[in-house]
Each structure stands twice: as structure tokens, then as C-alpha cells.
Amino acid sequence: MHNEDIPLYDGPRELAQSLSAFARISAAESHWNQEGLRADSEYRDLGLAAVTNGRIGAKHIRALKPFTEPTGWHWHDMTGHYLYVLRGSVTFHFAGIEGDVTLNAGDGLSQPAGVPHNVMWRSDDLEVIEINEPAVYGTWDLDVPPAPWK
Template structure:
């Protein structure tokens, strides 16, 4: 079933109704935008925000997925990507992370907020060595 066949009505998400949950990284909070449910799991979209500033790197890892896009809404975040090195993303910056690329979140501001879109919505994450 395609995403278009699954969507019987519009799916609306209001900030005032937002639930911020734990997710992949303990130093971030995640707000599900309802896209996974609306697309039968074909696409995921959520807002990620910092739980305070951090200069402590996360774990190097990679994701098993088809597509990953990150757009910084507020603040800044430093990532390191295999083959690219350290990259600072600031408000208005975006990155398409190729499937399977090794990366690590190095540091972020206390006001960081990012929009992340993935295909599919659910995917495996593996810690890299």
C-alpha cells in the first residue's frame, strides 16, 4: 500500500498538543508529528529538541534506512560524518545523511531544535566501532 492509499483524511499536529518523549538519545526529547501513522510507517517525521546544552559526544552509530533528512530549526549541533569530518549545523542548515553513514553527535546548544524526516519511519540503529 502506498502512503497516498493509506491517508484517508488529513493528519494535523498542533504544538499545544505536543507530547515530548524519550527517544534514541537521552540528551534529546522527541515529538512525533503523526506522519508514521498517516503513512502506514512509510515515512517518519519528528522534532528533536535538546534537554540542555552538551559538549559530551554521543555514540558513533549508523542507521539502516532508505532516507534521512535533518533541518535545524533553532540553535546549533555539531556532527562528525565518516568521510566528511566535523560539520556544524545552525538554524536554517540541513543535511541529507546517506543510508548507513557512520556519524556521531559531538555537541549542541541548549536551544537546539531539529526536524528529522526518515524513510521508513522505523529503522535499526547500530553502534559503530
């Protein structure tokens, strides 16, 4: 398929002038750690932050321990937040959205960036790929559930 529109930048580009760096992330060389938001999970950096100068972050996240209670209402100061479920399932509540939002293996979600949410449940075998813009962001807890969950 060829696009007939005007390109976003002059191209093609030489590798040295690319808009993101070339990098191959090897599973054998990418180590798991517990340096994420949840103590019941472990995280593996997929290298996008390094090759995009922090514009985009990507993590492979997997459950370590059983999920015992909802995470509580919180929000992240990011401009984009995407989730793809590799294994298991997860259920959210989102501010402004009534009912459960459940994702199963093979499902993806453009999680509304900056919108409060609460992870209500996840399977013990959950594995996801999470992509966010920017790579580094803050997380804030809410004291009171937002509508329609008040």
C-alpha cells in the first residue's frame, strides 16, 4: 500500500538521521525487576524510552502474586496510555464510564490518559504490554471515587 499524501518529514532518511534509534531488545538480555507501581507484579523494560529520548515507554508486566484487593482510584500524568493483554485478564473501572471494562488475552485498550481509574481485579497469570507517552510519568491517588462511582 502506498500513501499518496504528503509525508510528515523529508525521507527516506539515513540510519544516522532517523527519528528514533535502532535497537533490538533481547529477552535474554532484558531483566525482570520489581521497580514498578505494584508489589504484586514484575516489570521488564522493552527499551523504547532509550530509543525515543523518553517520548515513549514500553514495559512487559506480569503478575507475581495473587491479586487481593483493588488498586484504589488513581491517575497518571501521561498523554497516551495503551495496554495489550498477552495472557490472563484484568478488570478496570474508569471515571466517566459505567460498568466493568474487562480485557482478556488478545484484547487491547487505549486507556484514556489522565483519567482516574481503579484496577478492580486481575487473573493470577496476567501478562500485559503497556505503552505510555511519555516514558516517565507520575501517579496520583484519589481520596474520593469519581463519577459514576461515588
